[in-house]
Amino acid sequence: MARLAINVDHVATVRQARRVQEPDPVTAAALAELAGADGIVVHLREDRRHIQDRDLEVLRQTVKTRLNLEMAATEEMVRIALKTRPHVVTLVPEKRMELTTEGGLNVREQKSHLQVVIPRLQDGGIIVSLFIDPDLQQVRASQELKTDCVEIHTGSFAEAQSPGQQEQELNRIEEAAVLAEELGMTVHAGHGVDYRNILRLRDIPEIEEFSIGHAIVARAVLVGMERAVRDMIALVKG
Numbered sequence: 394m395a396r397l398a399i400n401v402d403h404v405a406t407v408r409q410a411r412r413v414q415e416p417d418p419v420t421a422a423a424l425a426e427l428a429g430a431d432g433i434v435v436h437l438r439e440d441r442r443h444i445q446d447r448d449l450e451v452l453r454q455t456v457k458t459r460l461n462l463e464m465a466a467t468e469e470m471v472r473i474a475l476k477t478r479p480h481v482v483t484l485v486p487e488k489r490m491e492l493t494t495e496g497g498l499n500v501r502e503q504k505s506h507l508q509v510v511i512p513r514l515q516d517g518g519i520i521v522s523l524f525i526d527p528d529l530q531q532v533r534a535s536q537e538l539k540t541d542c543v544e545i546h547t548g549s550f551a552e553a554q555s556p557g558q559q560e561q562e563l564n565r566i567e568e569a570a571v572l573a574e575e576l577g578m579t580v581h582a583g584h585g586v587d588y589r590n591i592l593r594l595r596d597i598p599e600i601e602e603f604s605i606g607h608a609i610v611a612r613a614v615l616v617g618m619e620r621a622v623r624d625m626i627a628l629v630k631g
């Protein structure tokens with residue numbers, strides 16, 4: 394049965410719309426954990442558009458499950474990660490103008506940089522995950538870099554415009570997950586996962602953890618965090 398990690402970035406998005414104190418992603422994380430979440434995820438972006446350094450520090454002290462920090466593989470972020478020591482770091486590509494993370498890391502192209510960053514984080518006791526597209530060459534390149542984990546980007550599946558395209562994308566995710574597991578890596582998956590499309594993804598047994606943010610926070614605004622998390626747990630583990 395897969396784990397469910399909740400990304401609370403968009404609780405901070407609402408707070409930053411007014412540059413005030415509320416709603417607090419730390420409180421949202423605590424409620425998510427009380428509702429049964431297996432982990433908490435935040436993306437500390439270079440432009441600090443939602444999660445702030447303070448959020449990461451407080452979450453590191455208060456999260457009882459596992460804290461997963463999504464970040465770009467920059468010197469600033471590596472230093473923050475080594476100081477804060479979250480349980481997991483997920484390395485993601487980051488572009489200033491994007492609305493959300495748009496694609497997976499090009500592990501093959503960034504090999505020389507990543508082969509320095511990954512062991513630095515691992516030597517700090519941090520589990521390292523690479524956010525990659527469901528592409529077999531990216532999976533192999535990730536294993537060559539001795540990463541602990543890959544998170545497979547499910548965005549193309551989530552955005553598929555026809556049942557045929559959705560099926561095709563699902564197959565790509567499944568093939569990437571199978572290969573990653575065969576090569577000894579833990580498999581996470583996320584981006585664009587919602588209360589409907591999870592029903593297809595949960596049947597891929599190699600996926601050990603789903604990382605879900607927007608759909609859960611969007612529902613939480615209407616029905617509360619606890620119910621939004623419980624509804625998703627029932628689907629992930631159902």
Ligand code: PXP
Nearest residue numbers: 494524583584585604605606607
């Ligand atoms: N995984 C990664 C690496 C992401 O960058 C994001 C978005 O921040 C998510 C998962 C969650 O995506 P969503 O908010 O669409 O559920």
